[in-house]
Amino acid sequence: MTVLLCFPARAWAPVTDPPSDDLLIVSHFSLLLGCALPIWLSFGNNDRPLSPFSGILSLGIGDTMASVVGHKYGVLRWSKTGKKTIEGTAAGITYVLAACSVLLPLLASTGYIVTEHWISILVAMIVSGLLEAYTAQLGNAFIPLVFYSLLCLYKCLQKIPRSFCDLKPR
Numbered sequence: 001m002t003v004l005l006c007f008p009a010r011a012w013a014p015v016t017d018p019p020s021d022d023l024l025i026v027s028h029f030s031l032l033l034g035c036a037l038p039i040w041l042s043f044g045n046n047d048r049p050l051s052p053f054s055g056i057l058s059l060g061i062g063d064t065m066a067s068v069v070g071h072k073y074g075v076l077r078w079s080k081t082g083k084k085t086i087e088g089t090a091a092g093i094t095y096v097l098a099a100c101s102v103l104l105p106l107l108a109s110t111g112y113i114v115t116e117h118w119i120s121i122l123v124a125m126i127v128s129g130l131l132e133a134y135t136a137q138l139g140n141a142f143i144p145l146v147f148y149s150l151l152c153l154y155k156c157l158q159k160i161p162r163s164f165c166d167l168k169p170r
Contacts, residue, residue, distance in 0.1 A: 030141035034059050037141070038148040049112040050121065051151050053103065055144035058128050061099045063143070066092030066132070084133045093129045097121065117154070124150035 035055035042051040050057070070088020078084050100121050108114045128147040132139055 027140060030138050031059060034140040034142075034144040038144050041148060048152060049107045049114055050100065050103070051148055054124075054148040054151060057096050057099055057103075058125075058132075058144045058147045059140055062092035062096040062125065062129065063132060063140070065095040066129070078133045089129045089133045092132070093125050096125050096129075120151060120154035124154070 038054040039052045042048060045051065066084075066088040069091035070083075070085040074085025074087045076086040078086060078089070104114050124147050127150060128143050131146055132143050135142060
């Protein structure tokens with residue numbers, strides 16, 4: 001009976017963050033929350049087709065590929081004491097951009113009017129990737145919200161009329 005009770009703790013040990021205690025593993029909840037929050041926040045907003053996928057893109061693709069590439073090929077570390085590498089961050093950004101290049105035509109073929117600009121996706125992913133490289137805890141819940149917010153902010157900035165920006169002082 002003791003072996004059965006100890007097995008889950010040993011099975012989760014390799015994927016558990018060091019700051020997590022044994023009673024409540026926060027990293028798993030923040031991962032689920034990070035993937036679900038952008039979907040919940042974008043419910044009913046059809047003008048931003050990539051926004052609901054920001055959790056899956058930043059965590060499921062970006063963070064995963066950054067971890068795999070950084071662990072296997074990473075040499076240049078962001079800090080002397082950290083484990084995160086520049087190669088991993090670059091791979092995460094690259095794979096998210098590749099996923100967006102596949103996802104946007106799929107969304108367009110289903111009837112979405114895709115007006116996303118690549119510069120907005122690139123800026124949002126670079127900022128999110130750099131934030132992920134420097135956050136130590138709860139990055140899984142925080143990074144998708146930053147990615148989501150930057151995509152929405154760029155969309156909102158596009159809606160500002162040009163005449164408002166071109167006003168000249170008297």
